[in-house]
Amino acid sequence: MSDFTATRALFDLPEGVVYLNGNSLGPLPRGCAERAQKVMQDEWGKDLIRAWNTAGWISLPRRVGDAIAGLIGAPEGSVATGDTLSIKVFQALAAALRMRPDRRVILSDSGNFPTDLYIAQGLMGLLDRGYELRTPAPEDVTDAITDEVAAVLLTQVDYRTGRMHDIAEVTRRAHAADAVMIWDLAHSAGAVPLHIGQSGAEFAVGCTYKYLNGGPGAPAFLYARPDIVKHVDPALAGWMGHEAPFAMDLTYRPHMSTERFRVGTPPVIQLAALEQALRVWDGVDMEALRAASITLSERFIAGVKKHCPALTLVSPRDPLVRGSQVSFAFAHGYAAMQALIARGVIGDFRAPDIMRFGFAPLYLTRDDIDRAVEILADVMARELWRDPQYQTRAAVT
Ligand SMILES: *Cc1c(COP(=O)(O)O)cnc(C)c1O
Numbered sequence: 001m002s003d004f005t006a007t008r009a010l011f012d013l014p015e016g017v018v019y020l021n022g023n024s025l026g027p028l029p030r031g032c033a034e035r036a037q038k039v040m041q042d043e044w045g046k047d048l049i050r051a052w053n054t055a056g057w058i059s060l061p062r063r064v065g066d067a068i069a070g071l072i073g074a075p076e077g078s079v080a081t082g083d084t085l086s087i088k089v090f091q092a093l094a095a096a097l098r099m100r101p102d103r104r105v106i107l108s109d110s111g112n113f114p115t116d117l118y119i120a121q122g123l124m125g126l127l128d129r130g131y132e133l134r135t136p137a138p139e140d141v142t143d144a145i146t147d148e149v150a151a152v153l154l155t156q157v158d159y160r161t162g163r164m165h166d167i168a169e170v171t172r173r174a175h176a177a178d179a180v181m182i183w184d185l186a187h188s189a190g191a192v193p194l195h196i197g198q199s200g201a202e203f204a205v206g207c208t209y210k211y212l213n214g215g216p217g218a219p220a221f222l223y224a225r226p227d228i229v230k231h232v233d234p235a236l237a238g239w240m241g242h243e244a245p246f247a248m249d250l251t252y253r254p255h256m257s258t259e260r261f262r263v264g265t266p267p268v269i270q271l272a273a274l275e276q277a278l279r280v281w282d283g284v285d286m287e288a289l290r291a292a293s294i295t296l297s298e299r300f301i302a303g304v305k306k307h308c309p310a311l312t313l314v315s316p317r318d319p320l321v322r323g324s325q326v327s328f329a330f331a332h333g334y335a336a337m338q339a340l341i342a343r344g345v346i347g348d349f350r351a352p353d354i355m356r357f358g359f360a361p362l363y364l365t366r367d368d369i370d371r372a373v374e375i376l377a378d379v380m381a382r383e384l385w386r387d388p389q390y391q392t393r394a395a396v397t
Helices: 002-008 034-053 057-072 085-099 114-127 167-176 269-279 288-307 333-342 364-380
Strands: 077-080 106-108 132-133 148-153 180-184 201-207 220-224 327-328 349-350 354-358
Touching: 002 288, 034 057, 034 269, 057 077, 057 201, 057 220, 057 269, 057 349, 085 114, 085 148, 085 180, 085 220, 114 132, 114 148, 148 167, 148 220, 167 180, 288 327, 288 364, 333 354, 333 364
Parallel strands: 106 132, 106 148, 148 180, 180 201
Antiparallel strands: 077 220, 201 220, 327 354, 349 354
């Protein structure tokens, strides 16, 4: 664990807070605010439009893509950045369906994050060709991969329970049925070691504001397997994905690399903040990070089990099939989470009754875990959640 003392110093966490929600919005790394300010004041402010060249704005998406590639086990040049994850899901799925024009089934699972399923439903309506979306239970999904399936669209780590799919095995099964494999790495990137290149999956997508700490609304990413990228349709034919955007051709001609999945003008300020945030990962060994995350989450589970009998673990007990988060069900989970947050321990709540806690060893220590358990035990033992002030739901839960 001592390896991470250095990374802890790279974050600006408020005094007295134990932050167990980096799985939803990572905290602010040091240097990001200064970087954003520099982009605005020096680059935008003084160089104006020249900054696209003078400050290297035009190459930012590619630089950030390469930094992300390193974290997901993908080769340089295989990751495009920009837009939001929902858009990247749309593009990957649309591309995948065109790769299997004779098939009509999209396979996901009932543990997937709603937006992934909504995007699939919207795309099916748009195409209007009789597509069917199947969402079996996560544990049944591998056996549901039949030769009717065009694309398998799965999120590796379940946002509610932390249950984790085996990327290598599921991808192997998808390919055995000649289906296209798309992985959503929203709760994986920066949380668990990834070998996307080795897996052979055609596509992977993810966001950067969770464990990658890029800040609210930070751009998403899309990986496309290098050997297929020249032949896949990026679905959204924007000028930034054109082979030569500034040739101003009247006809779309996609870029010969993953850059074809870019759409419009990149969000420069967010990308610059993200580029700075990704420096935190320099020298971080993902296997060591994973080991530390398991140590922290096991400590938390043991403490909660001992001191909070009213909470039921809904995450897998086996850390090897669990991502970097732990969830407990409790009928008054929303109010209990509000009471906990009011006492400086920040986790979150997911409907209908789940109290969710994320573990990011970059900035969390065992002492933080012990303190979180102690405060949670107090909230539960004294039923502090009964206080009326914790009952009203805010717009964001
Ligand atoms: C967080 C998350 C999203 C969010 O998508 P946005 O477009 O960034 O809002 C999508 N899918 C999964 C699986 C997620 O966990």
